[in-house]
Amino acid sequence: MSIDLTEETITDAVQQTFEGCTNERMREVFVTLVQHLHDFAREVRLTSEEWFTAVDFLERVGRISSPTRQEFVLLSDILGLSVLVDQINHGNGSATDSTLLGPFYVEGRPRAENGADISGGVAGMPLFFSGTVVDPDGRPVVGADVDTWHSDSEGFYDVQQADKLHGEPAMRALLDTDDDGRFWYRSIVPRYYPVPTDGPCGEILRAAGRSPMRPEHIHFWLHAEGYEPLVTMLFRGDDPYLERDAVFGAKRSLVADFVQHEAGETAPHGTVMSEPFQTVEWTFTLAPARG
Amino acid sequence: MSIDLTEETITDAVQQTFEGCTNERMREVFVTLVQHLHDFAREVRLTSEEWFTAVDFLERVGRISSPTRQEFVLLSDILGLSVLVDQINHGNGSATDSTLLGPFYVEGRPRAENGADISGGVAGMPLFFSGTVVDPDGRPVVGADVDTWHSDSEGFYDVQQADKLHGEPAMRALLDTDDDGRFWYRSIVPRYYPVPTDGPCGEILRAAGRSPMRPEHIHFWLHAEGYEPLVTMLFRGDDPYLERDAVFGAKRSLVADFVQHEAGETAPHGTVMSEPFQTVEWTFTLAPARG
Structure with a gap:
């Protein structure tokens, strides 16, 4: 019976x-x-005006969302839900720590050969990344799919620079x-950056006086048959924002050594470089598939 | 400190x-x-896949939303949040009971003179509505703005029939x-109807085996200077869905008498009608503005 509630x-009655x-x-x-939605409304004595504001906010999150702008993901990120869900599902074990996906993963990404320059011609200090994917016993995982994505040297992703690119x-x-x-590629050194603040999520951050900054990182999403997928990122140890990530995703276990090299040194692919560059190496451990 | 959470x-840390x-x-x-968002995720042990499903669901709610399709309002309605917020804010007092706004209110509605036929030429049994707006002492409220909207005789609102209209x-x-x-108008008799089920909210209703039906009703939104706004609807007492409204909004205090008249009887505006028609009268009581 749902009357005179x-x-x-x-x-x-709703349950x-x-x-x-x-x-x-x-x-x-x-x-x-x-239960929690109703308890929330009762506890804060949510006003009709606040309800309208919330509906309007969600509509605006929807309007700004697109295949290259995941504002609902960002909302989940800034409320800490994304990292919490990651912790619930990948709390421990022998695998490399996971963390959040973030709003900049794009399904329509190009396939690249190992050794390729994936920078798309964007200017920046060269970065050579060398990864190895292993199982918990240290045996190589052959034929794993490795998604990688990161910002440019000013902190912008390609999808935020679509006009220019x-x-x-x-x-x-x-x-x-x-x-x-093993997998390896050449790109450019990324940088710390603010999460997008020109949309509805930016309003929350500003009104709360919260920093929008994320520490510098490179994203990875690994898939291999027989293993649990791994969504993670690697951070730089001396990053000024490492301990105050706007989306709560930084972990000390995911701090990598971004090694600085000078002009005249030899890059991992054998070229003597005429400009300074950085190298990063990392071994990713995948957990066996559950069930 | 927001690291290694x-x-x-x-x-x-998020709080x-x-x-x-x-x-x-x-x-x-x-x-x-x-607190509630995180407690919810922890209690149900929300999986990464379920999180993706939720993000995708919200994105799809956003995509189908428009000025004439308020799917986020509908989502709030079918989860009982809309009626709860109404109860929190208008729990009691001497005013006419309020209830939810629903997803079919449209800002760009036409102004009409009292006595006008607002049916827009849509076919149906004529309905003559006569309302009076008073304060808690029974004194008339002059110059109140009265929004009214309702479905046609098949349960569709104009915005759902935009092609035809x-x-x-x-x-x-x-x-x-x-x-x-006083205010009064001529229109047509509405009917019970299903909430829109061709969008994301319909998926929830179907998966839960829930009825999408709402009892027949006429919406009202009253504004007058010096009074609290009133969002309400009037229902028909013998409606088959009165006690199982899909959006939990029906109230016995809002059941009106839809009086049936036969051809040959005289309508409230004085015309002898050549077809059957209905009349409804109601007195709305507004509460004085707070603060």
Whole structure:
């Protein structure tokens, strides 16, 4: 019966409408969601005006969202939900620590050969990344798919510079590990940056007086048959924002050594470089697939 | 410090980032929101896949939303949040009971004179509505703005029939009360109907085996200087869906008498009608403005 509901009776009435779920997990999720949503509204005594503001906010998040602008992901990130969900699902184990995906992953990324320059011609200090993907026993994982993406030297991703780049992807690629579990590429050194603040999420950060800054990082998303996927990033140890990441994703276990080299030194692919460059090496450990 | 956060430490870390809010109310709302959002995720052990599903769901709600399709409002409605917020804010008092706004209110509605036919030419049994707006002492409220909107005889609103109606508004208008606090109009008899199920909210209803039906009703939104706005609707007592409204908004206190008249009887505006028609009369009581 759903008539004449009051502040006290409505939660139970709404929860009862989910009793007919054929999927028990869906029932559990919605009954719990309704409980917390209603408890939240009751605890803060949510006003009608605040409800309108929230509906308008979500509509505006929707309007600014696109395949290259994941504002709902960013909202989840700045509220700490993304990292929490990651912790719930990848709390421990012998694998490389995971962290959040972030709003800049793009499905339509180009495939690249190992050794390729994936910078898309964007100017910056050259960076040579060399990765190895192994199982918990240290054996190479052959043929793993490795997504990587990062910002330019001013902290912007390609999708934020679509005009300048004529919509072409840059500083992102999908690679494969070779017979030794290795993958490697050339790109440019990224930089710390603010999360996008020109949308609705920026309003929250400004109103809360929160820093929008993220420490410098390179994203990775690894998939290999028989292993759990790994979403992670590597950080720089001396980054000024390492301990106050706007989206709560930084971990000391994911700090890599960005080694500085001078002009005249030899790059990992054998060229004597005429300009300064950096190298990063990292070994990623994948956990065996569950179930 | 926001590094190396765990399932146990992240909630506090996120809440601390809202300490800098210049607005104390915003701080309270966000600290409580983060607590419930995180508790929800921890309680159900939200999986990464479910998080992706939720983000995708919200993006799709955003994509289908428009000035004439308020899918976020509908989402709030089917989760009972809209009625709860209404109860929190208009729990009791001497005014007419309020209820939810619903997703079909449109800002660009036409102004109409009292007595006008607001049906927009849509076919249906004529309905003559006569309203009076009074204060708690029964004195007329003169010059109140009265928004009214309702479905056609098949349960569709004008915005759902935009093709057929060439985008013209129908069965909705903004009227004013006269010197006696009265307003009146001619339209057509509405009908019970399903909430829109062709969008993301429909997926929830189907998966939960929930009825999408709402009992027949006419919407009203009253504004008058010196009074609290009133968002309400009037229902029909013998409606098959009165006690199981899909959006939890029906109230017995808002059941009106839809009086049936036969051809040959005289309508409220004096015409002898050549077809059957209905009349509804209602007195709306507004509460004085707070603060």
